[in-house]
Amino acid sequence: MKSLSKKGLEITPSATLEITAKAKEMKKQGIDVIGFGAGEPDFNTPINIQQKAIKAINDGNTRYTSASGIIELKKAICEKFKSDNNLVYNENNIIVSNGAKHSLYNALNAILNPGDEVIIPVPYWVSYPELVKIADGTPVLVETKEENDFKYTIEDLEKSYNKNTKAIILNSPSNPTGTVYTKEELEMIADWAVKNDIFIISDEIYEKLIYDGYEHVSIASISDKVKDLTIVINGMSKAYAMTGWRIGYAAANEEIIKVMNNIQAHTTSNPNTISQYASVEGLTGDQSIISEMKKHFIDRRNYMVDKINSIKGLYCKKPKGAFYVMANISQLKGKVVKGVEINTSIDFCNLLLDKGNVAVVPGAAFGSDNYIRLSYATSIENIKEGLTRIENVIK
Numbered sequence: 001m002k003s004l005s006k007k008g009l010e011i012t013p014s015a016t017l018e019i020t021a022k023a024k025e026m027k028k029q030g031i032d033v034i035g036f037g038a039g040e041p042d043f044n045t046p047i048n049i050q051q052k053a054i055k056a057i058n059d060g061n062t063r064y065t066s067a068s069g070i071i072e073l074k075k076a077i078c079e080k081f082k083s084d085n086n087l088v089y090n091e092n093n094i095i096v097s098n099g100a101k102h103s104l105y106n107a108l109n110a111i112l113n114p115g116d117e118v119i120i121p122v123p124y125w126v127s128y129p130e131l132v133k134i135a136d137g138t139p140v141l142v143e144t145k146e147e148n149d150f151k152y153t154i155e156d157l158e159k160s161y162n163k164n165t166k167a168i169i170l171n172s173p174s175n176p177t178g179t180v181y182t183k184e185e186l187e188m189i190a191d192w193a194v195k196n197d198i199f200i201i202s203d204e205i206y207e208k209l210i211y212d213g214y215e216h217v218s219i220a221s222i223s224d225k226v227k228d229l230t231i232v233i234n235g236m237s238k239a240y241a242m243t244g245w246r247i248g249y250a251a252a253n254e255e256i257i258k259v260m261n262n263i264q265a266h267t268t269s270n271p272n273t274i275s276q277y278a279s280v281e282g283l284t285g286d287q288s289i290i291s292e293m294k295k296h297f298i299d300r301r302n303y304m305v306d307k308i309n310s311i312k313g314l315y316c317k318k319p320k321g322a323f324y325v326m327a328n329i330s331q332l333k334g335k336v337v338k339g340v341e342i343n344t345s346i347d348f349c350n351l352l353l354d355k356g357n358v359a360v361v362p363g364a365a366f367g368s369d370n371y372i373r374l375s376y377a378t379s380i381e382n383i384k385e386g387l388t389r390i391e392n393v394i395k
Contacts, residue, residue: 011130023359034386035359036374039175039324040243045278046289049240052281056274065273067265068257069096069249073276076283077249084207085218087227092254095261096279098271100205100235100248101127102264107231107250108135108167110259111199116166118201121152123326123366125175125203137166141367146317146328150177154188167199170219173206176366176373177326178319180210183217190219190226200230205248206322208239208290211298214320220251228253236275238322239290240282245275297323300376300383307387308374313394323377326363330370337394345369356393358386 020037027033056062068074074091081087097103104127112118112135119140120128129139140160144150157168170189172181181189193200200219207216220230235248248271250260270276305318308327313335316327332342340351345362349372352358363371376383 033357034382037359037361041241041377043241045241048285049278049282053274053278056277065270067269068261070276072280076280080283086221089251093251095257096249096271099246100233103233103248103250104131106260106263109263112137117164119160119168123176123368126365128169150179169201171203173321175322176324178322180214180320186219190222194225202230203233205235205238210321236279247275247279300380304376311391325374326371356389358389
């Protein structure tokens with residue numbers, strides 16, 4: 001057989017999906033596994049959105065649409081940006097894609113050439129570096145500090161900048177850390193990007209899931225200059241419990257959107273038609289699911305943070321958004337637990353799965369081996385039982 005694509009062979013498998021798949025296989029075998037791995041709300045899609053999808057089927061809205069999405073959904077997205085983010089876009093500034101990950105793929109392929117560098121904060125969402133590599137770019141990983149809530153500083157950006165720097169990725173609220181940038185912090189990053197003529201890819205998929213009085217600010221709203229350099233990424237998955245519906249969207253200047261549209265037209269064509277009509281209802285209909293989910297997420301987060309910080313060998317900071325906790329395991333590294341020497345986060349995750357029937361994600365997947373990630377997008381009963389099992393394994 002002839003050799004395969006070098007680019008394809010260099011893509012790292014998603015550790016989050018691998019852990020989830022292993023846990024599911026154990027469950028199939030009848031093993032009672034508590035999973036803290038998958039990044040999706042455990043709530044059903046709201047009934048009004050479901051009904052809109054059924055109506056679309058019954059009305060015959062099941063055919064191809066424009067590759068970039070239906071006009072009704074683009075208008076709803078524009079209204080959302082105006083009311084939620086103080087951003088004025090028209091339909092030509094919007095593209096609807098097959099999930100926010102697809103929007104990121106389109107965005108990076110629209111702006112990168114071979115040799116271009118993209119600055120990415122560590123810990124990062126697992127797909128960021130791989131998506132950059134797929135687009136022939138070079139990921140430049142910037143270590144952030146836990147004591148600074150895992151945020152970029154201008155000093156970090158200056159040290160990483162060179163003539164090949166094309167873009168930075170900003171994720172607020174963040175997966176995996178739950179970090180939320182303040183307006184003042186975003187203004188400094190925006191000024192730096194404008195000064196250096198750097199694109200900003202702002203992943204805002206968790207914007208509705210922010211707690212403790214913190215507010216989401218889109219960096220594109222800082223000024224017209226930074227708006228022109230920013231590609232805002234968002235979608236329906238997290239806020240509306242629509243992970244499987246696969247609808248994401250991006251907003252940017254028309255020139256960028258045209259290139260993204262051309263890429264999408266030749267790769268996937270339009271996103272799912274039925275899901276698009278359902279998403280119009282999601283954005284314009286009853287929004288109560290968001291506040292209801294947030295109540296549960298806050299209770300779960302508070303319990304998880306308190307419990308983790310009570311377990312000897314673990315500690316964590318309280319996340320301000322999304323639905324993940326990054327637990328620091330550095331005190332356990334080098335120790336032997338139940339006959340297993342813990343040298344890496346993968347060692348620890350395998351120990352928890354094998355000895356405690358608990359699935360968590362190794363920090364190595366996010367570029368930070370001193371951590372594990374736990375999702376609190378699961379029931380409080382599962383959280384209590386799972387954390388008790390983790391505590392018992394460590395004991």
